[in-house]
Amino acid sequence: MNVLALLPSFRPSDYLGPVGGGEISNRRLLESLAGRGHGVTVYAFNAGGSNWMGANGLRVIDGGLGSPDLGGRVMGALLARARLHKKLPALTPDVILTTAGTVATGLRASRQNGVPVAVLVRAIRDIMPVAGSAAKTLARRLVYGNAPWTRAPYLIANSRFLRDYCRKNGFNGPGWVVYPPFDDEPLETPWPSSVSKVGMIGSAPNKGVETFISLACRLPQIEFKVIGDRSVRAGERRIEGNVTRVGWTNAPLDEIDSCDALLMPTRYDEAFGRAAVEAIRRRKYVLASSIEGLPEAVGDSRLLLDPYDLDAWQDSLTRLVRDPGAFRAAMDRAFKAAMELGVEAQTARLEQALSEMAFPPSVDSKE
Structure with a gap:
């Protein structure tokens, strides 16, 4: 299965700036998915400033938002997105993943390739209106496109609570739950004998x-x-x-x-x-x-x-x-x-969800 993820940011593990938990979860899941033999390509509007390879052969394409000035970032991102759509047929995706902010780009890619698209929602703030000036709002729309996240036909949330919250806020399609993955080594030591x-x-x-x-x-x-x-x-x-x-x-x-x-x-x-x-x-x-x-x-x-x-x-x-x-x-x-x-269990959940989207066994909604 070939997976294409269209994400606002996806920085390498050695990136020194602040990286949110949702981005970390996405990186671990997609690298683990590549480790299961799937072809995984990430188009990130900000990939840390350059194209790179992640663990297990995951391919990351930088979208140009690493430019130091706003005008350069927007222009670079617009040009990169145009090149992306020209390259899409060669990527041959079976399924496309987006965030709430990149749904418009994902829907266009979905129509271009005739494949399903799902929105990844990792936090409540992901689906809330983004505050900012009119200029920043226009820049975001120019770069990411402008479509409500509820237009995505499928949804993958990081908890049952969040999936249900999305349904209460306008999403009506099939949804799956993939929890944040954990690959740290759990300790087998006793619980602390004192708390100070x-x-x-x-x-x-x-x-x-x-x-x-x-x-x-x-x-x-x-x-x-x-x-x-x-x-x-x-x-x-x-x-x-x-x-x-x-x-x-x-x-x-x-x-x-x-x-x-x-x-x-x-x-x-x-x-x-x-x-x-x-x-x-x-x-x-x-x-x-x-x-x-x-x-x-x-x-x-x-x-x-x-x-x-x-x-x-x-x-x-x-x-x-x-x-x-x-x-x-x-x-x-x-x-x-x-x-x-653990990361393996949650990767298996993601793999199952993507498989059911790309090769649906029936038209029944997934719970």
């Missing part, structure tokens, strides 16, 4: 950072760490009382490993909860909000809390510090669920 340092990923209000900082004020005997704080330069850290703020990192596992527990007091916009699974696989205790996609990520309801009940968070964290053993049964169950999210 807790962390969280991200510093945005929707991530619940206000809850996290409030807990730090209430529990001064505990060390708190905000990992990936945008107010701190990448690679640097700032200490404020019992709170350490760490700048952006593309390798958060090192920081997670320095903690005993991870909190995810998310208030909204969490389609799955990748950080929770990463922490669980590294044998860290996790407490998370009981909303959106987090219950799917955590795997045990005893670890879930009301994101707006600060007292409940304080009570649960205090109990965790006093008696970590009381949480180990729940964490064992969460660890078992997290082990099912």
Whole structure:
């Protein structure tokens, strides 16, 4: 099976700038898919500035958005997209993947080649209107095209919650769930015998950072760490009382490993909860909000809390510090669920979805 992915960005693993979790998931899945013998080509509007080869022979074509000036980026991307459509017949795709932002390009390629197209949705923000000036909006439309993401005939979401959310917001076609893949080595060590340092990923209000900082004020005997704080330069850290703020990192596992527990007091916009699974696989205790996609990520309801009940968070964290053993049964169950999210298992789910799109056994909707 030949797969063509049309993505806004797809940078190599050694890229030094910030890379989001959705892009990392796409790279791991597509490289793993190539490893199963499929032909995989990625046309990325920003591929880090050059064409390159990924793991297992995955081919990446740069779309030109690496130019240092805006005008050069737009013109380069327009010319590259024109060349792309000339090259499409030679790529002979059986199925085309897009993001919500590149659906227009994907639909045109789909019509040109007579093959199905599916939109990859990795986060709620992917399908929300993009804010910006009129000039930036025009530039995006010139580069990516202009078509609503709901026009894609197929959808692949990274959680059941997100798939259902997309259906509530205008998508009516068949949809599959492919969870974010994890290829880090899970630890077989015991759960920490004591909890004195807790962390969280991200510093945005929707991530619940206000809850996290409030807990730090209430529990001064505990060390708190905000990992990936945008107010701190990448690679640097700032200490404020019992709170350490760490700048952006593309390798958060090192920081997670320095903690005993991870909190995810998310208030909204969490389609799955990748950080929770990463922490669980590294044998860290996790407490998370009981909303959106987090219950799917955590795997045990005893670890879930009301994101707006600060007292409940304080009570649960205090109990965790006093008696970590009381949480180990729940964490064992969460660890078992997290082990099912390995890259091979999720690649198999993606492979099955693509196969059913390219070579449909029937016209029935896929659940």
